[in-house]
Amino acid sequence: MAGHDRTISVLKLFTIDRPVWTAEKVAEALEVSVSSAYRYVAILVEAGLLTPARGGSYVLGPAIIQYDRQIQLTDPLLVAARPVMADILRYAPSHSVILLSRMFEDTVLCIDQLVDGTYPTAEVSYARGRPMPLFRGATSKIMLPYLPTRDLRRLHAAHAGEIRDAGLGEGWDEFRKALTEMRRRGYVITYWEIDPERIGIAAPLLEDQKRLLGSLSYVIPKSEQDTAPRLGPLLMAAAREVEVRLAED
């Protein structure tokens, strides 16, 4: 178990629910001296990861914004997926959204979103950088079968209730069976599990048919229920194309 850098622990305190911290509060939270808290904060400010706000408080800093742009321009998965996403947009019904997502800390994060031209994105819950539940919605569900068993055991132990409520089985065995079935089919369709008026269709992105990278998904209007099954195989093909692009260069 790694991950015991004091300075980075400070950064982890800055969450959506608590985005503003003073050095003193940091010292309390991490149980270190105030001088150390100031030292940590100074390092993070120097790196641009934090920036001073009013009243001796600190918030996330400009380096984040710059790094985010760097990801948009250089991230291999993003770069490999983007043209494919643009390509498959034309096969989707209008008012659809295409998502590129990946796991992060027991949640699913939308990494990139493609919407057809004029459509207001606000109506779909998946927003770039917004953590989404791991067991609800096609985008999330399709990732589960490709997780290492130890992760699945831990997840099931911690979230058995959620897993049941998501229709993924009553106990461990049923859970595994549900996952096997998803893996066999190769894609997942869910009906208004996240947004009431939307259907999600998702396929996994894998490295060498094994390690999970993320998922590729359509979010289409409820009214397009008939088109949904056709889009599953289409997404699988697109996902494979992304995988190939990723492997080249």
Added chain:
Amino acid sequence: MAGHDRTISVLKLFTIDRPVWTAEKVAEALEVSVSSAYRYVAILVEAGLLTPARGGSYVLGPAIIQYDRQIQLTDPLLVAARPVMADILRYAPSHSVILLSRMFEDTVLCIDQLVDGTYPTAEVSYARGRPMPLFRGATSKIMLPYLPTRDLRRLHAAHAGEIRDAGLGEGWDEFRKALTEMRRRGYVITYWEIDPERIGIAAPLLEDQKRLLGSLSYVIPKSEQDTAPRLGPLLMAAAREVEVRLAED
């Protein structure tokens, strides 16, 4: 001079020009052992700031994307400025862009960008998170008069040529005089200094009329040359409004 956290130094290696690193290359670059490099990388991966890519290499990770969204939703300056920006968009000629920017490491970073509805943003160089030159363009220039003198001395020593080319004076004294003049007027207008077909108009954002927070600017089409001077005072008023909003709560 603080800022000597080894783990964070690793993060600083990941730039637009060199966005992919292996542990071994990190070890070389920082002149540490490979095991240490692996340790640092593991810490950053655990924090989500890095993520593994193909072939034992690493790239910036999902935490960046999540943090970026957090900034969008919670950053005090951003939150204070956004409604004001929306408000002053209606006074700008069509095909205009409004920018919220701040300094970062001797560059200027666009923090938020507001374009009128249908207009394609690609035609303006200022992109969210893209570092822009510190001495060219109204957005940048208007910040200079509010920098501490020691910063200005350092900048002038390092970039005397750029400063001259930007029309900010031949030597140190002329430079200071140019800055004083900008401060006196309260806003800056520049003509096609960044984009050939654009005029920039910018006003500073200050904390208690002193410390520089950033700048607020219009980017308007070249054809609107006559409107530009009217927009200067308008931006100053808007900037003051942002400052007040920021001070409340």
Added chain:
DNA sequence: AAATTTTTCGCGTATAATGCGAATTATGTT
């Protein structure tokens, strides 16, 4: 201008990071 709070600095001590080399795991090849 005085008082109070916030932030930085200097320093001795002890903790925790470091490099080494070996063990383990992953990857690629015949």
Added chain:
DNA sequence: AACATAATTCGCATTATACGCGAAAAATTT
């Protein structure tokens, strides 16, 4: 599939460096 090679982790002794303390300095408020 078995081997060879590379990539990554682990264990440990050493010493560097991050730590807390208290004081000094700076900033903020009264």
